[in-house]
Amino acid sequence: MPDAATAPADRPDDAVPADTVPADTVPAVRVRRLTKTYRGSKNFPPSRALKGIDLDIPKGSVFGLLGPNGAGKSTLINILAGLVNKTAGTAAIWGIDIDRDPRRSRAAIGVVPQELNIDAFFTPRELLEFQAGLYGVPARERITGELLAAVQLTDKAENYSRTLSGGMRRRLMVAKAMVHKPPVLVLDEPTAGVDVELRQQLWGQIRALNRSGTTILLTTHYLDEAQELCDRIAFIDRGEVIACDTTEALLRRVDRKEVTFSLGEQLDELPAGLAHYDADFVPPRRLVIRYRPSRTRFRDIVNDVREAGLTIVDVSTRDSDLEDLFLQLTAAAADDTAADRGPAQPD
Numbered sequence: 001m002p003d004a005a006t007a008p009a010d011r012p013d014d015a016v017p018a019d020t021v022p023a024d025t026v027p028a029v030r031v032r033r034l035t036k037t038y039r040g041s042k043n044f045p046p047s048r049a050l051k052g053i054d055l056d057i058p059k060g061s062v063f064g065l066l067g068p069n070g071a072g073k074s075t076l077i078n079i080l081a082g083l084v085n086k087t088a089g090t091a092a093i094w095g096i097d098i099d100r101d102p103r104r105s106r107a108a109i110g111v112v113p114q115e116l117n118i119d120a121f122f123t124p125r126e127l128l129e130f131q132a133g134l135y136g137v138p139a140r141e142r143i144t145g146e147l148l149a150a151v152q153l154t155d156k157a158e159n160y161s162r163t164l165s166g167g168m169r170r171r172l173m174v175a176k177a178m179v180h181k182p183p184v185l186v187l188d189e190p191t192a193g194v195d196v197e198l199r200q201q202l203w204g205q206i207r208a209l210n211r212s213g214t215t216i217l218l219t220t221h222y223l224d225e226a227q228e229l230c231d232r233i234a235f236i237d238r239g240e241v242i243a244c245d246t247t248e249a250l251l252r253r254v255d256r257k258e259v260t261f262s263l264g265e266q267l268d269e270l271p272a273g274l275a276h277y278d279a280d281f282v283p284p285r286r287l288v289i290r291y292r293p294s295r296t297r298f299r300d301i302v303n304d305v306r307e308a309g310l311t312i313v314d315v316s317t318r319d320s321d322l323e324d325l326f327l328q329l330t331a332a333a334a335d336d337t338a339a340d341r342g343p344a345q346p347d
Helices: 073-080 102-107 124-134 144-150 166-177 196-211 223-229 247-252 298-307 322-341
Strands: 029-038 047-057 062-066 088-093 109-112 184-188 215-219 232-237 240-246 257-263 278-282 286-291 312-319
Touching (some): 029 073, 047 073, 047 088, 047 232, 047 240, 062 223, 073 088, 073 184, 073 215, 102 109, 109 166, 124 144, 144 166, 166 184, 196 215, 215 223, 223 247, 223 322, 232 247, 232 322, 240 247, 240 322, 247 322, 257 298, 286 298, 298 312
Parallel strands (some): 109 184
Antiparallel strands (some): 029 047, 029 088, 232 240, 257 286, 257 312, 278 286
């Protein structure tokens, strides 16, 4: 993807005026005590979607926002994009407060929603020109051609959008969000429901956008995708940020590893000498042991397997990943919520 199409230095002055661009120490997105409560109705009580969250997204990062359905991710994104009014707290994009200067803060962010909201009777070129006009980008400053080239749609520029494949439409959605050269781009489930090949293409485009200077905020349910792309990740659950750190640091929190032994003997049951391990045998000749590296040394496990009279033919290990951390964090959050509620009252 060409850098020129999205480089921050090329963005028009009316999108993010020079006198409002903060120092590099100011994050791309800053949220403080952000709260959103949806009003209830006759049959439903009010719902607290966000419970006073704090969050900093560094400039130039690919930042993952992960959490189960209903955690508050979409509410946060919609507040930043100006689609939902917050109840309390503050939020700033590229140093611009969303309340004090809503027009400029919205010009500093682009959002690619999960849904493909493209007019079927517009061509890609017409769609990008129309979107640029909505943002007030003067004709001489529009980058329609560069964006079409960046998402590899130059040869489809004059075709009706309804004739494009699903992958082409997703790429067009990215271009649509970049017509005003926002320094921050939100990608909401960008690879949901796509095949493996298209997923790899979209990953490449995300990396290229980030290399060009665009800060990426990514939401996804594919935890391997977040682990592959993101340098920082926040987990949000029940309207609260329950963890936020670099991807590497988060993975170190999961003190768990799995080793699988292929054995020379056929097993009918777990040997008594291995009963103290969290172990399973997979008939006929595989033994799986899960352990905490901080407490148990791998060589001790190997010695115990051999002392149990087993012959080790092959060994494979599996390190913990974001899925393990996700399950650990959400389970802990659920336990904390249950503890706060106290014991159940008798009927």
